[in-house]
Structures are given as C-alpha cells and as structure tokens.
Amino acid sequence: MLTIALIAVPFIFAALIFIMGSKTAKMLALTSTLVQLALSIVAAIALRQGNTELLTFDKSWIGPMGIHCAFQIDGINILMALLSGITAPLIVSFYFQQKFQKRSCVLWINAVDDWRDARCISNF
Numbered sequence: 779m780l781t782i783a784l785i786a787v788p789f790i791f792a793a794l795i796f797i798m799g800s801k802t803a804k805m806l807a808l809t810s811t812l813v814q815l816a817l818s819i820v821a822a823i824a825l826r827q828g829n830t831e832l833l834t835f836d837k838s839w840i841g842p843m844g845i846h847c848a849f850q851i852d853g854i855n856i857l858m859a860l861l862s863g864i865t866a867p868l869i870v871s872f873y874f875q876q877k878f879q880k881r882s883c884v885l886w887i888n889a890v891d892d893w894r895d896a897r898c899i900s901n902f
Contacts, residue, residue, distance in 0.1 A: 780821045781835045781849040784859060787813050804874055811866035818863035822856050 791810030795803045824832045833851040851859065 779835065780817060780824065780832050781851055784814065784817050784821065784851075785849070787817065804870070807870045808867060808874070811863070811870050815863035815867060818856070818859040821851055822860055825851065825853070825856050 788810055791806055791813075795806045798806065821833060824830075830850075834848075835850070836846055836848040839845045839847045
C-alpha cells in the first residue's frame with residue numbers, strides 16, 4: 779500500500795493546490811514533498827526489514843482476461859524514491875523566495891514530482 783500512497787499523495791496535493799489557490803500553494807507544495815519524504819523513509823525501513831507486503835500492490839484489473847495492475851518497490855526503486863523525496867523539499871523551499879503570479883508553476887513542480895515517483899517505483 780505504500781506504493782499507492784507514494785503515487786497518490788502528490789496528485790492529491792496538486793488537486794488541493796489547484797482548488798485552494800495561490801495563497802496556500804507554496805505551503806501545500808512543501809507539505810506534499812515532506813509527506814513524500816516521510817513515506818519514502820517508511821518504505822525504505824519496510825524494505826530493510828523485509829516487510830514486502832507493504833511495498834507490493836497487485837490487484838486484478840480485468841479478471842476474465844487475466845490482466846493485473848501491479849506495482850512493487852525493490853532496492854533500486856527505493857533509492858530513486860528517497861532521492862526524489864530528499865531533493866523535492868529543497869527545490870520547493872528554493873521557490874519560497876520567488877514571487878509567482880500564477881499557481882501553475884507550483885502545480886508543474888508537483889506534477890514533475892508525481893511523474894518521477896510513478897516512473898521510479900512502478901515495475902511494468
């Protein structure tokens with residue numbers, strides 16, 4: 779279930795940023811990246827302890843055809859999730875000094891972070 783959380787949390791925060799507006803965008807973006815960092819650390823600890831059921835998601839998508847939706851975190855994927863979890867708060871904190879007229883810049887940062895995490899932790 780941690781795999782789904784690592785993918786879903788940034789999308790949820792990006793939607794919140796879009797809905798709530800530019801006044802809270804920077805704080806929500808920083809909160810999103812810190813939550814991602816915390817989830818990455820929890821996933822790394824679970825992997826180190828061998829608790830792989832938290833790091834695996836496998837559900838039947840189209841049962842009669844035998845199609846499954848599956849995500850799994852392994853050693854190299856957790857390193858990439860930790861790397862993005864560490865760098866994303868640094869990048870967002872840099873943008874705290876910048877003045878933006880539109881919230882699309884902060885949404886773009888969250889979207890790139892989502893894509894990178896989804897690409898890093900999914901095994902196709």
